[in-house]
Structures are given as structure tokens and as C-alpha cells.
Amino acid sequence: MxxxxxxxxxxxxxxxxxxxxxxxxxxxxxxxxxxxxxxxxxxxxxxxxxxxxxxxxxxxxxxxxPGINDSHLHGVWLGAMWPSLLMDQLAGSGGHAHEAPSRLETSADRRRAILRTSGLLASLGVTSYTEPGLGPGEDGGPSGCFGSAALRDYADLAAEGALKARVTALMLFGELDGRSSAAELEKGLREFVPPADVPGRFRVAGVKIFADGIPPMRTAWTDRPYADGGHGALLVDGADDGEREAALRAMIGMAHGAGHQIGVHATGDRATRVVADALAAAMDRDGRDARHYVIHGDLLSPATLRVLASRRIGLNTQAGIPVATEPMLAAALGEDALRDAWPTRDALDAGVRLSLSSDAPVLTPDWRIGVAAAVTRRGVDGSVRGAAQRLALTEALRAYTITPAWQDGAEHEKGSIExxxxxxxxxxxxxxxxxxxxxxxxxxxxxxxxxxxxxxxxx
Missing domain, CATH: 2.30.40.10 (Urease, subunit C, domain 1)
Structure with a gap:
């Protein structure tokens, strides 16, 4: 005392x-x-x-x-790839071409990657981050960066006092950016035992679910047709859209019922609408303040934003994505789609809890670039993308500090200087x-x- x-x-x-x-x-x-x-x-x-x-x-x-909280960052993957990024032109990394890292085969490989990320983030002022998706669904994955063994490596490093950040993790019972099923998720929730929390340093908070892909690749599930006439589809197993939607809703209900926080990768306007409705329905059943959130949310209608706000469902998005990919989205879905694209200003005005993040190594983990993108919406070519969605500087800073702390359920412990x-x-x-x-x-x-x-x- x-x-x-x-x-x-x-x-x-x-x-x-x-x-x-x-x-x-x-x-x-x-x-x-x-x-x-x-x-x-x-x-x-x-x-x-x-x-x-x-x-x-x-x-x-x-x-x-306050220490920066990057609320969606793939720490093992970043450590394996850095300084290569999937969008090097945004990161300003001197023209490094993307190179797929060698598979991380051993615990020592993964630990080195995690510690590399830990040191990098410390140099950037990042003191907390969320590792969004590690688990059995990727135990045989090609990179070795996302399997369940990485959860144990994180817990061990945290217990040793080696991590230079507070890490929150989500479990993954399907494939990264790929298929999943209600049966696999149910089995994972029943059988998989994650490592115990290391207070103040590492915590497994919940489950990551992939609803759909991304609009530029025409894999997001949309109401609007793509240029080729398709609408994309959910990544969840099912014979048709109806079966896939029912399976996704069941998965969200199961994860919520098991007491987990849920982060759902959803980008198309149809996917975000269904996910918001399913998360709201799950929360309405027991009233639990679960801190569920939509990840990316490329296309969000005003009605979907209202559902997110009314049910305290967060939105976790990356300001660098629109400034880099808006022309690709317009080419895939038409200029009209831009009205509902990456609506950060509209989300805040609707009362949605907005967290900004890097999705590194997709984008740079440098939050300063993320804040500048959120405030200016300016791309590397000087063009402004979606000027009406600009944030004020204080709003962007809150989206990297106190709101991610809310997402972590830790707003009374971190996220502000009090x-x-x-x-x-x-x-x-x-x-x-x-x-x-x-x-x-x-x-x-x-x-x-x-x-x-x-x-x-x-x-």
C-alpha cells in the first residue's frame, strides 16, 4: 500500500x-x-x-x-513478415515486396516472431494489442502463425515477463480467411481448452468467426451485385445462402451462449447486416454486455449502424484500407457502393463504439499513419477518399486508446490517463x-x- x-x-x-x-x-x-x-x-x-x-x-x-491499443493485429504473423507488409505502398516501407514467410514449425520460431513484434510495438508506443484468431482451425495451416500452439507460446512468454505489451487473443475454430462450420465450432467450444490468463499480460477473451471475404476480391457477401453479376457468399458451410446464414447465426449463438466475446470478420453489406442482427439477437437473449464487435465492416448501411449502436456492438476497422483500396471497391461494386463504404464518421455520429486498428501485417503497425489516414482520408497518391468520413484528431486518438480498452472490457483499468x-x-x-x-x-x-x-x- x-x-x-x-x-x-x-x-x-x-x-x-x-x-x-x-x-x-x-x-x-x-x-x-x-x-x-x-x-x-x-x-x-x-x-x-x-x-x-x-x-x-x-x-x-x-x-x-495513453499507451496505444492496436485492437486487431496479427502478432505472430507480423513478427514473421516484418518489414514486409501486404500493402507496402501504404506502409512507406521503401518498396519491400511481399514475401511469404517460411512456415513457423516450432515453439522457438513462434516465440521469436512474437518477441520481434513485441519490441517493434514498444518502439511505436503500442502497449496493448489484440491477436485476432489463433486456434485449432489453423493447426495445419500453411504459415504456422495461427495455430493453437501460439496461444500457449503467448501465455508462456507472458508468464516469463517477456512480453512488452498486454495481449488479448481470440480463438479460431475455422480456417483463416476461409471456410468454417457450425459443427467445428461446437466441437471446438466443447473440447478445446485455452491456456489460463496471465493477469495484466495475456487473456483469451473469445472467438473469431469469418463471415465472408473482401469486396475487391468479390468474396464479400453483398446486396448489390458485382460487375460480373454475383453477390459473393458466406464462408460458412452450407448448400445455399439460407443454410449458410442459418449456420452463421447458430455459430454466433453458440459462442455467445458459451460466455465468449465474439469478433466477426464481415465486410459486405449483406454480411454486416446479418452479423449485426445475429449478435443483437444473441445479446437480447440474456442481456449480457458481451463487447462483441464487427471486424472491418467495409460496407455498413445506416440501418446496420443503428443496430450496432443500440446493442453496444463495436466496430473495429482500419482507416488505411479505404485510402488504399477505394478504387478497387468501386470497380467491383460501382461508385454507388461508396456511400456506405468505411463509414467511420457516420458510425461515431450514430453512437457506435469505434476502434481503429492496423490489421498488421496487412497494413503497417504504425498507429501514427493510421491516425493520419483517419483524419485526412488521404492516400499515398494525394487523393482524398471519402472526405465526409473524416474524424477529428481527438476522435481518432480515442479510437486507438479508450475505445479499444472498452472492447477489451478494461476501460476502468487502461485506455486513459487517470x-x-x-x-x-x-x-x-x-x-x-x-x-x-x-x-x-x-x-x-x-x-x-x-x-x-x-x-x-x-x-
């Missing part, structure tokens, strides 16, 4: 502290004691907590943010409010703090 007279371990003072609290208040200084935020306020208010053993960091106008919460912090080497959004990706991350401990620092 500590009291108010106990000196802080770390004080950051003389800058702009973006608290991301309910009122988006700003402060000048923050004090950290025993891994928790001890005080937030003016420099004068925080100064009394600086004692003989306190490390005092003079910010000189730099910005302090007394009593964990001391997870990201220090940027500039005042955010003095920057043009396009310049944000050029600003170095000066320091990353996890549980009050400095895990990255520019020298």
Missing part, C-alpha cells in the same frame, strides 16, 4: 498530456507510482510527488498519450496540437511506458 505522501517513481512534466478521459481533458504533468497513475494535473500540482528517488522527465512541450489506472503511456516528440495531421507519421515516439516501466526511449 502507498499513500499520497509516497514519492512517485516517474514524473513527466512540462508538456501536453492528452488524458482521453470522458471529457478529453488535457494536463501538463503526470506522476506514476507503483505502476499506476498517481496524479494528473498542472506542473505545480504534480511537483510535490517528485522525491529524491523520482525520475523527472522534462517534456519541453512534448505530448503524452489516477488509479495502469501507467501505460506513449510520449511523442512534439506537441500534437501544433502538427498538421499529415506530419504526424514523421514525429518520433520518444518514450513508451508499460506498467510504469520505461520499455522504449530515444537517446
Amino acid at each position: 502507498t499513500d499520497e505522501s509516497t514519492p512517485a517513481d516517474l514524473v513527466l512534466t512540462g508538456g501536453r498530456v492528452h488524458t482521453a478521459d470522458a471529457r478529453d481533458r488535457q494536463a501538463e504533468a503526470v506522476a506514476v507510482r507503483a505502476g499506476r497513475i498517481a496524479r494528473v494535473g498542472t506542473a505545480a500540482e504534480v511537483a510535490p510527488l517528485a522525491g529524491r528517488g523520482t525520475r523527472v522527465v522534462r517534456l519541453a512541450g512534448r505530448s503524452v498519450l 489516477p488509479g489506472k495502469v501507467a501505460d503511456l506513449c510520449v511523442l516528440d512534439a506537441d500534437l496540437l501544433d502538427l498538421e495531421p499529415d506530419a504526424l507519421p514523421t514525429v518520433p515516439v520518444a518514450m513508451t511506458v508499460l506498467d510504469g516501466r520505461v520499455i522504449h526511449e530515444l537517446r
